[in-house]
């Protein structure tokens with residue numbers, strides 16, 4: 001018997017601060033068009049000094065878990081490439097702050113931006129195999145994308161987390177089992193152990209992403225219904241990994257060329273545009289970027305998507321990539337709209353470029369930050385005491 005497995009609920013957390021990309025372009029002396037149209041970003045999230053991968057993960061998870069009995073969660077995986085410790089997983093902090101049961105299996109996964117997908121794929125197989133014994137999985141993709149001030153990657157930063165409750169009663173998206181995988185040892189993006197900033201061979205990373213997309217997409221077709229012209233027409237929308245919105249546009253054109261489409265850009269508005277409405281206001285959230293695009297489709301697409309097929313492409317530098325598909329569950333769009341994601345973004349505060357630079361510099365010393373005397377709001381990073389990271393609880 002085939003078990004229907006997929007996402008039952010989702011949650012999003014974004015920092016309460018952002019910069020305007022036109023202002024950043026002006027401050028860096030580059031044409032505004034380069035950041036806003038060339039990169040495709042309007043606003044970029046900036047984490048405050050009391051926000052980190054843990055606090056973003058917890059806030060996203062609390063949204064996804066509203067009304068859920070925590071006893072039903074038997075697996076929790078946090079995918080991240082901006083962990084807070086070389087040994088203790090982000091997931092342990094999350095388990096404590098959320099109050100997940102002690103019999104819940106918890107761990108962290110790392111493979112650049114693919115880490116969250118690694119967790120999702122494990123959860124899907126855990127449920128399909130029956131090892132879950134009726135329980136659900138909580139998969140969280142949480143990251144702070146940081147390339148550093150005045151670097152080529154600066155306009156492709158961001159921060160945020162997406163949480164997904166995965167179960168055999170999916171009320172948002174049910175996934176097909178056919179997953180096309182493509183792995184290739186490349187040096188396109190990495191973050192050495194001694195550095196808080198990522199190192200990237202930017203133009204090469206775009207090439208690697210597109211090679212991996214073609215490889216994973218072909219693999220998905222070959223192990224599924226077979227390679228057919230215009231294969232991707234079956235998808236009402238495709239959610240791509242979005243390090244920056246323009247990358248998804250490039251990806252879509254490359255995919256349609258694989259399909260043999262003579263006008264590869266023509267389907268962009270129909271299949272990709274609504275998936276970029278949230279990413280273009282948040283920026284890069286690494287592991288969560290693809291899932292932010294999924295939220296964006298469900299939140300912003302004006303069409304009724306009930307029962308429609310979606311495509312998904314995940315890419316993690318280094319590299320590993322996957323292409324797979326799923327079906328929108330009836331009522332999914334209303335459920336996502338009720339999360340109030342637009343209001344969440346509206347409630348943020350815009351930083352001046354000077355404030356942004358100050359915060360970026362202050363973040364360099366966070367791992368040794370001494371707790372202050374002032375009270376910190378719930379689920380925030382309070383500082384480090386005796387080598388122990390402290391977080392405020394509810």
Ligand SMILES: CC(C)(COP(=O)(O)OP(=O)(O)OC[C@H]1O[C@@H](n2cnc3c(N)ncnc32)[C@H](O)[C@@H]1OP(=O)(O)O)[C@@H](O)C(=O)NCCC(=O)NCCS
Nearest residue numbers: 031033034037038039152153156200202203205206209243
């Ligand atoms: C993305 C990245 C490679 C861009 O690098 P860059 O050399 O500074 O930027 P480019 O010169 O390529 O310009 C970016 C885009 O803006 C366009 N552009 C430049 N000036 C412009 C202007 N005035 N108006 C409109 N568009 C403009 C360019 O044509 C280019 O578009 P294209 O990619 O469609 O050709 C860089 O920001 C980076 O390294 N980011 C991190 C790595 C990453 O996200 N990789 C993704 C794969 S995982």
